[in-house]
Amino acid sequence: MAFCEQCGAQPGAGAAFCNRCGNAVTASGIPEKELSELSEKWTRRFAAIEKAGGERTRWWRWPEAKQLTGKEKRLITSNLWAFVFGPFYYLYLGLWRKAITLSLVALLIDLILDMAGDALNVPVDHFLWIVSAVMFRQCANVDYYRKAVLKRREWW
Numbered sequence: 384m385a386f387c388e389q390c391g392a393q394p395g396a397g398a399a400f401c402n403r404c405g406n407a408v409t410a411s412g413i414p415e416k417e418l419s420e421l422s423e424k425w426t427r428r429f430a431a432i433e434k435a436g437g438e439r440t441r442w443w444r445w446p447e448a449k450q451l452t453g454k455e456k457r458l459i460t461s462n463l464w465a466f467v468f469g470p471f472y473y474l475y476l477g478l479w480r481k482a483i484t485l486s487l488v489a490l491l492i493d494l495i496l497d498m499a500g501d502a503l504n505v506p507v508d509h510f511l512w513i514v515s516a517v518m519f520r521q522c523a524n525v526d527y528y529r530k531a532v533l534k535r536r537e538w539w
Contacts, residue, residue: 399532405430421531431455432528440528442521458524465523466516472523480538481526489515 387401400407405427421429434455436446442460445451451459465472473482493511500507529535 400426400430400433425527425531428458428524429528429532431458432525435459438533440525442525460521460524462520462523466520469515469519473519473526476523476527476530478526478530480536481522484538485518485522486515489518492518 387404387406405423407421407426431451432440434447435451436444439446440459445456445459448456462472468475470482470486473479473485492514496507496511496514499505529537
């Protein structure tokens with residue numbers, strides 16, 4: 384079993400980052416060079432995702448949610464760049480498949496909400512943009528983790 388070289392904690396099996404300090408763990412099967420190229424912010428985000436359950440983590444499901452602090456939960460689900468720029472930020476990260484899929488899902492949800500607003504005579508046009516912005520914000524960090532660490536190229 385590997386131990387973190389920085390703080391001495393014992394990360395979970397197959398973990399790429401220490402659950403305590405976010406330091407890259409060398410025995411994870413991921414080349415150390417690739418982990419060292421990540422910024423400090425992405426390293427902390429990826430460590431929080433691994434603490435939440437790693438490969439099984441999605442933005443809506445965290446198998447180990449009880450172990451997370453509020454700050455770690457925000458690290459997983461908050462991404463200001465994804466909130467503001469949405470699919471363009473995904474393209475910047477190289478997640479073009481996810482950008483297409485999430486854009487289509489957001490468009491479908493916007494259409495459904497628009498039709499419901501028209502049927503109920505409630506003006507929803509002013510806040511429909513928030514649906515896609517929140518969707519991209521919630522998904523961006525976990526999607527990038529799945530691409531950068533797990534080497535997955537997924538549509539969904």
